[in-house]
Amino acid sequence: QSALTQPASVSGSPGQSITISCTGTSSDVGSYNLVSWYQQHPGKAPKLMIYEVSKRPSGVSNRFSGSKSGNTASLTISGLQAEDEADYYCCSYAGSKGVFGGGTKLTVL
């Protein structure tokens, strides 16, 4: 069970859009529409931002969107705001297991 691959860091200016990729295999991301994304601020518990590839839980801003193509899922944040600066993690169903990505640090310049 290998971790999903995410870029270590991404950055963007306020108002811009950024995309974070999450690459898995045909055994996880590629086979199931069960990818979720989490935001984690320092010292805080993670927060669910996207589930089932592109669905937003109640209360999550529509600036956050998700998609998937083949073995790669993506999280897009539009209209970047200072409060979006955080670590982001993807997670996928992988049969009887769950697998996270290594995490991406988003810096808002």
Next chain:
Amino acid sequence: EVQLVESGGGLVQPGRSLRLSCAASGFTFDDYAMHWVRQAPGKGLEWVSGISWNSGSIGYADSVKGRFTISRDNAKNSLYLQMNSLRAEDTALYYCAKDRQQWLRYYFDYWGQGTLVTVSS
């Protein structure tokens, strides 16, 4: 309001055991799968184990399989993780997390604040 409160962490010597507990409130506990997710200091998230609403489906990460046992008591609204043969690499903040579904789907919509496990001699 959904609340998940972990307990049972602490300092333990390598090879010893520890049992974590998670007390749940604010939702119908036996309607949802539950999970343990850990985060080593300064590192990313790692899914550890999950259990379906009726304990009929259970999964473990390869790194803990054979050493850790997950269980739940729906009458007590509680989730447990029995950790045996602990290793230094098990040192982490252990989160209890609620799934959005009855079965293991790995959508963690609520998280506790975590309990710290430190394995060291």
